[in-house]
Amino acid sequence: ETGVTQSPTHLIKTRGQQVTLRCSSQSGHNTVSWYQQALGQGPQFIFQYYREEENGRGNFPPRFSGLQFPNYSSELNVNALELDDSALYLCASGAGGSGYTFGSGTRLTVV
Amino acid sequence: QQQVKQSPQSLIVQKGGISIINCAYENTAFDYFPWYQQFPGKGPALLIAIRPDVSEKKEGRFTISFNKSAKQFSLHIMDSQPGDSATYFCAAKVGTGANNLFFGTGTRLTVIP
Numbered sequence: 383e384t385g386v387t388q389s390p391t392h393l394i395k396t397r398g399q400q401v402t403l404r405c406s407s408q409s410g411h412n413t414v415s416w417y418q419q420a421l422g423q424g425p426q427f428i429f430q431y432y433r434e435e436e437n438g439r440g441n442f443p444p445r446f447s448g449l450q451f452p453n454y455s456s457e458l459n460v461n462a463l464e465l466d467d468s469a470l471y472l473c474a475s476g477a478g479g480s481g482y483t484f485g486s487g488t489r490l491t492v493v
Numbered sequence: 494q495q496q497v498k499q500s501p502q503s504l505i506v507q508k509g510g511i512s513i514i515n516c517a518y519e520n521t522a523f524d525y526f527p528w529y530q531q532f533p534g535k536g537p538a539l540l541i542a543i544r545p546d547v548s549e550k551k552e553g554r555f556t557i558s559f560n561k562s563a564k565q566f567s568l569h570i571m572d573s574q575p576g577d578s579a580t581y582f583c584a585a586k587v588g589t590g591a592n593n594l595f596f597g598t599g600t601r602l603t604v605i606p
Contacts, residue, residue: 487536
């Protein structure tokens, strides 16, 4: 049990649709980051939230957005889905420093 | 471009052997170098990490060797076991701020009995 729960585990969406992925962190983890892992690749950093504000972003377009809530849960929203958005989406949470825990991810397929 | 380059892409080792995975980086501002282990259907799990002020770190059967001048670091798994069969990722990041890890492309390790 990692303490970081992601939902749903699998999702199929149509190109052009919007999707919301959810992450529930353990109590005290005030920092959450999201990663995209394409098949056969390493995870790529999307962005990070600290105390409900975005404080770091990777090379992803604005249609990738997020929210972090006071109850240690967070969301990743992707608008105007493209086929290349098909990937495993991972959230990682921590209380600062370098000790981040990854969830098991949401497998998104865009058709 | 790939900020952290990892090799080999796949590795097959006999049980009891030594598994060695190598990574190289270019950004000299990186100051934290973790290794992650990922099983199918799971997220990456931190295995061991090193900072550039030391050349080696050992935790159980896992050792990181770090060569700052060559900008390379490697993971050694001693006495490899079938349960070690997984995909391994090296990563690097700058500072203790945003958790902006740059991952390698992964090495699929298979340990045969």
